[in-house]
Amino acid sequence: MKQFEVNFDGLVGPTHNYAGLSFGNVASLNNANAKSSPKQAAKQGLAKAKALADMGMVQGVLAPQERPDIAALRRLGFTGSDARVLESAAKQSREIFLACCSASSMWTANAATVSPSADTADGRVHFTPANLTNKFHRSLEPQVTGNILRGTFANEKHFAHHQHLPDNEHFGDEGAANHTRLCSNYGQAGIELFVYGRHAFDTSKPAPKKYPARQTLEACQAVARLHGLDDDGVVYMQQNPDVIDQGVFHNDVIAVGNQNVLFFHEQAFYQKDAGFKELQAKFGSEPLHFIEVPTAEVSVQDAVKTYLFNTQIITLPSGDMTIIAPTECQENEAVKRYLDKLVTLGTPIKSVNFFDVKQSMRNGGGPACLRLRVAMNDQELAAVNQNTLINDTQFARLNAWVDKHYRDELGEDDLRDPQLLIESRTALDELTQILKIGSVYPFQQG
Ligand SMILES: NCCC[C@H](NC(=O)CCC(=O)O)C(=O)O
Structure with a gap:
C-alpha cells in the first residue's frame, strides 16, 4: 500500500482583509x-499549492467560509434585509462587524485535528474541527468547517467526523497548529504530540501572563479520546508560557515536525527534556532528529517576525526533506544564516524553498498555517472528493474563478457594501460546484 501526506491548503476567500483581531498575534x-x-492573496495561495503539486506532492484545497457572516450578525440581534444587517452592524458595533468579516478560515492548520488511520482504534482517519473559542472571530468557524470537511472527506468507511469540542475556554482547541505527528513512515502508527498552553482546571500550573493561552491540556486529551488514540502513541507537552507572552500564539509558530524530525526553538517547550525523553521512548529504537535552534543564533523575536518555524517540512518523492519557508526568512540575516547552515548539518532536511505569502503573513499566518495535513494510504486517497485535489485542470479552473470574482483591493468600507456580499456569495456558490462539496454555507441552506 502506498502512503502519502496530503496537504490541504485553505483557499483565500473573496473578502480577505486585515482587521487586527487577534490579541497575542x-x-x-x-x-x-x-x-x-x-x-493577490488567493493567487499567492494557489501558486504555493500548485508549486507543491509540481514537486510531486499530493495537494488539496479546502473551501473558505462565507464572510461577512450574516447568520452570526442576525444571531446577535441585527435584523432586516441583508443590506440592513450589514449597515446597522457596521454603524452600531464596528468590532462585532469586523469580527464577522474575518478572513481567518484561510489558516486551515486551525481547521481541525486529524489522526491518520494507522493511529486510531477503528482504522479510520479522524477529524475534529477546532472550536477556536479564544477569539470571537475564529469561534464562528467550526460548524461550517465541519461541513467543508464532510464534503471533502465524504466517505464513512474511511473517514470519521466529530463535532467540535464544547464551546468554552476550558476546552479551547486550535487544531493542528498545536498537534504534530512523528512517524517513521506516514502509513505506520506514529506518535501524536499535542502541545497545550495551559491547564484548564489546575490553576496552580504555569500559564502565560500577558497573552492568552488558547489551547488547554484538557482539550488535547478530549481529542485524543475521540480519535481512539492509544496512550502509547500520544505525548502531551506544554508550550513555554514565556514565548506565548512574546507573541507565539500557536505552537506552530515555534516548532514544526515531519516524520522523524522535530525542528524547534530552544525556548519552545516547558520541561522539554522530559517531553523529548517520552517522545523518543514511545517512538522506539529509531532515533528521532531533534533539531534545536539556539536563542543565540535566532531570537524568539526573529522567529516570530520571519515565521522560521511556521514553515512546512515536507518529504519529497526522492525521500529528502525540504523546507517551504516564507520569503521573510530570506530577508532576515540571522534566519537566512541559520537556514544556510541547517541544510549542511546532515539531518534529513536538505533544501529550502522560499514562497511569497505576504498577504497571509500580514495576518500572522505563514506557510504552515495555510495547510492541513492528512496522512492517507492509496485507498483513503481514492475515497477523497477528487475535485478538491490540485492538478493542472483544477488549478486553472480555480485561478479563472478567482480572476472572475475577486476584487483587487479591499478596505474596511467595502466590507459593508451589499454588492460585495452578492459578489462573494455568487463566487462561493460557484466554488461549491467546482469542488462538488455540496451546500456547505448557511446562505445555500435557505
Ligand atoms: N495559524 C495562523 C492563525 C492566524 C490568525 N490570525 C487572525 O485571525 C487575524 C485576523 C485579523 O486580524 O483580521 C489567528 O491569530 O488565529
Whole structure:
C-alpha cells in the first residue's frame, strides 16, 4: 500500500482583509486596517499549492467560509434585509462587524485535528474541527468547517467526523497548529504530540501572563479520546508560557515536525527534556532528529517576525526533506544564516524553498498555517472528493474563478457594501460546484 501526506491548503476567500483581531498575534495587531488584496492573496495561495503539486506532492484545497457572516450578525440581534444587517452592524458595533468579516478560515492548520488511520482504534482517519473559542472571530468557524470537511472527506468507511469540542475556554482547541505527528513512515502508527498552553482546571500550573493561552491540556486529551488514540502513541507537552507572552500564539509558530524530525526553538517547550525523553521512548529504537535552534543564533523575536518555524517540512518523492519557508526568512540575516547552515548539518532536511505569502503573513499566518495535513494510504486517497485535489485542470479552473470574482483591493468600507456580499456569495456558490462539496454555507441552506 502506498502512503502519502496530503496537504490541504485553505483557499483565500473573496473578502480577505486585515482587521487586527487577534490579541497575542503580533502581525495581526500591527497590520490592522491596512488595505488588502483578495485577488493577490488567493493567487499567492494557489501558486504555493500548485508549486507543491509540481514537486510531486499530493495537494488539496479546502473551501473558505462565507464572510461577512450574516447568520452570526442576525444571531446577535441585527435584523432586516441583508443590506440592513450589514449597515446597522457596521454603524452600531464596528468590532462585532469586523469580527464577522474575518478572513481567518484561510489558516486551515486551525481547521481541525486529524489522526491518520494507522493511529486510531477503528482504522479510520479522524477529524475534529477546532472550536477556536479564544477569539470571537475564529469561534464562528467550526460548524461550517465541519461541513467543508464532510464534503471533502465524504466517505464513512474511511473517514470519521466529530463535532467540535464544547464551546468554552476550558476546552479551547486550535487544531493542528498545536498537534504534530512523528512517524517513521506516514502509513505506520506514529506518535501524536499535542502541545497545550495551559491547564484548564489546575490553576496552580504555569500559564502565560500577558497573552492568552488558547489551547488547554484538557482539550488535547478530549481529542485524543475521540480519535481512539492509544496512550502509547500520544505525548502531551506544554508550550513555554514565556514565548506565548512574546507573541507565539500557536505552537506552530515555534516548532514544526515531519516524520522523524522535530525542528524547534530552544525556548519552545516547558520541561522539554522530559517531553523529548517520552517522545523518543514511545517512538522506539529509531532515533528521532531533534533539531534545536539556539536563542543565540535566532531570537524568539526573529522567529516570530520571519515565521522560521511556521514553515512546512515536507518529504519529497526522492525521500529528502525540504523546507517551504516564507520569503521573510530570506530577508532576515540571522534566519537566512541559520537556514544556510541547517541544510549542511546532515539531518534529513536538505533544501529550502522560499514562497511569497505576504498577504497571509500580514495576518500572522505563514506557510504552515495555510495547510492541513492528512496522512492517507492509496485507498483513503481514492475515497477523497477528487475535485478538491490540485492538478493542472483544477488549478486553472480555480485561478479563472478567482480572476472572475475577486476584487483587487479591499478596505474596511467595502466590507459593508451589499454588492460585495452578492459578489462573494455568487463566487462561493460557484466554488461549491467546482469542488462538488455540496451546500456547505448557511446562505445555500435557505
Ligand atoms: N495559524 C495562523 C492563525 C492566524 C490568525 N490570525 C487572525 O485571525 C487575524 C485576523 C485579523 O486580524 O483580521 C489567528 O491569530 O488565529
